[in-house]
Amino acid sequence: MSQFYKNLLGNYKIVDLSQYPEMDQGEKGRYLLESHEDYELVLMVWGAGHETPIHDHHKSHCWTKLLQGSLTERIYDKDCRLLSENHLEKNCVNYIQEKIGVHQILNLGKSEAITIHLYSNPLKTFHLFDDQTQTWIEQINEYDLIPKELL
Numbered sequence: 140m141s142q143f144y145k146n147l148l149g150n151y152k153i154v155d156l157s158q159y160p161e162m163d164q165g166e167k168g169r170y171l172l173e174s175h176e177d178y179e180l181v182l183m184v185w186g187a188g189h190e191t192p193i194h195d196h197h198k199s200h201c202w203t204k205l206l207q208g209s210l211t212e213r214i215y216d217k218d219c220r221l222l223s224e225n226h227l228e229k230n231c232v233n234y235i236q237e238k239i240g241v242h243q244i245l246n247l248g249k250s251e252a253i254t255i256h257l258y259s260n261p262l263k264t265f266h267l268f269d270d271q272t273q274t275w276i277e278q279i280n281e282y283d284l285i286p287k288e289l290l
Contacts, residue, residue, distance in 0.1 A: 148204045148232060148257055171282045178259040180284070185210065185252040190245040192267040193219055195237060195275075199258045203233045208252025211245045219268055241268070259277065 143273040171198055175178040185208070189202055210227045214235070222240055235242050246252045 144178070144202060144257055144259065147178075148202060150161070150269075162253070168283045169249060173244060174261060177261075177282050178257060181256040181258065182209070183254045183256060185244070185246040185254070186248050187246060187251065191243055193241055193243045194264060195241045195266045196235060196258070197265045197277075198234045198237070199260050199262045199265075201234065202257045203235075204255045204257075205228075205229055205233075206253045208246065208250055209248055210252050210265075211247050212244045213245070214240045215242065216240055241266075251278040 168182075168184045170182040170184075171179065172182050205227045207229065210228070212225045212227060212233060212235075214222045214225070216222055217240075219241075224235065228251075261278045264277055264279055266277050268274075269276050
């Protein structure tokens with residue numbers, strides 16, 4: 140991880156959620172904080188019990204810093220065979236990219252978790268694994284709220 144990205148993630152220690160009044164407290168949300176040609180920063184809120192489908196980061200490197208709560212990450216190969224499980228605690232920084240595998244994030248706790256994600260290159264599309272069809276589906280990345288100054 141470059142020093143620039145370390146410093147960028149290091150700047151985020153406490154998140155004032157009142158900055159995001161449109162957020163539905165206790166629910167999962169994805170909020171774009173910064174967007175640049177080489178990277179973007181995203182705030183994610185994970186309500187108790189929320190989880191992602193198994194997914195990739197399609198040509199992006201992803202660093203995640205846990206600001207509040209705890210999460211579980213399950214890493215899979217492209218055939219969705221479980222390779223490892225990691226328990227993420229406050230202030231840990233986690234990294235994933237295609238060579239490592241695909242993953243799933245779960246909030247198995249009873250309280251909200253908050254993360255900051257740094258994507259380099261910005262995450263424009265990604266693939267979700269559909270359990271019903273057992274196929275990968277391409278998705279366009281969308282956010283719940285984009286600050287007006289980034290539009």
